[in-house]
Amino acid sequence: MNKKGFGILVAIGGIALSVLAYYFDPLKNEPISLAVVQYVAVLFGFGVFQIGLRLISAPLSRSFIKYLCVGLFISGGILLGLNIYGEFTSLRNPAIYNGFEYRGRLRIPKYKPEEVYPLLDKQIQETNEEYAYRLTQLVYDATVHYWDQSSDYSEYNHRVPIYENFLLWQEHPKNYEFCNAEIAIERGVSICSQATRIIVQTWKKNGLSGNEVALDGHVVAEVFIGMNSQNNRIKWVLDSDLGVVFEHPISFLEEHPEVVQATYTKAGYPVNVGEKMALIYENKGNYKITTNGYCDYEKYSYILKWRIPLLLTTPFLLLTLLEIRKERIMGHKLG
Numbered sequence: 001m002n003k004k005g006f007g008i009l010v011a012i013g014g015i016a017l018s019v020l021a022y023y024f025d026p027l028k029n030e031p032i033s034l035a036v037v038q039y040v041a042v043l044f045g046f047g048v049f050q051i052g053l054r055l056i057s058a059p060l061s062r063s064f065i066k067y068l069c070v071g072l073f074i075s076g077g078i079l080l081g082l083n084i085y086g087e088f089t090s091l092r093n094p095a096i097y098n099g100f101e102y103r104g105r106l107r108i109p110k111y112k113p114e115e116v117y118p119l120l121d122k123q124i125q126e127t128n129e130e131y132a133y134r135l136t137q138l139v140y141d142a143t144v145h146y147w148d149q150s151s152d153y154s155e156y157n158h159r160v161p162i163y164e165n166f167l168l169w170q171e172h173p174k175n176y177e178f179c180n181a182e183i184a185i186e187r188g189v190s191i192c193s194q195a196t197r198i199i200v201q202t203w204k205k206n207g208l209s210g211n212e213v214a215l216d217g218h219v220v221a222e223v224f225i226g227m228n229s230q231n232n233r234i235k236w237v238l239d240s241d242l243g244v245v246f247e248h249p250i251s252f253l254e255e256h257p258e259v260v261q262a263t264y265t266k267a268g269y270p271v272n273v274g275e276k277m278a279l280i281y282e283n284k285g286n287y288k289i290t291t292n293g294y295c296d297y298e299k300y301s302y303i304l305k306w307r308i309p310l311l312l313t314t315p316f317l318l319l320t321l322l323e324i325r326k327e328r329i330m331g332h333k334l335g
Contacts, residue, residue, distance in 0.1 A: 007054070011049050011052025014045045018042045018049070050064075079312070080310075082163045089163060092157075096144050096188045102145040104269060104270045109141070113188070119134075120182070128223075136244070143188055147194075158175040167305055179298045180299075181201050196239075203221070213289070216279075220237050237253060246260075258278070260274070261274040261275055
């Protein structure tokens, strides 16, 4: 086999390696989520492809690099433009102010997102007990429960729009629950687990301890309030999806469904809703939800969504500077 034929095989092998590494997750019926090893494999495959081109023809390799840099620059520019557009576009569909009925109540947001943000953090001189009540009611008043009823994931931005975060848009083609409380409140539409995540993440942001707890068909927050006179930990359950606070831990509510029913009924919900919620709290495998990896990915995706476009545009800018420098050197020599 001659050098050119071998180069063709090497180039094809490099392309195959990059494509296989990129689509490794979909081959396992999972959404694309490039790990470090996959990134390395994609870059290695591209390097092999370049070697193949050089074996075929050095000028061909140079032309390919030039056009590749142009293509990357255009792609980076598009992503950067989407990010900038997203900075000036709200996730909240104004239609949510028409309200949605849930559990016998009409839910209409009482606040605009910008009115809520300054109120999320614990105030000076505010006790943990006061903060628990205020934060639960704040999240309830700032959102509406509207989730599975929607078949169009883009209408109320249940799916993260591409202009908000193209990485999350790619990863989650359907409903997505934010860890970032401000972004979740900006969108406005919520479900029990999303409302609880807002509570827990905000609670932790203020240096306090709390967890998301999955019940049999519902999700609530269990937060640490303080210590009692017997030096035992005091935990409360906060249901921001329904705007209800229990001055008891999950373990107590599991054994006292009558307290659950009475609390929801006292909050103004129909008796049948209170009865249903009492059944939900009964101990049938209730467990804490761990979101560290999930929330870490969201955090880094909002960093990467800016860095990736910059990385994509860099090769073309460097190539342009090198060509300008080369032309100046040639001009000095001719002069």
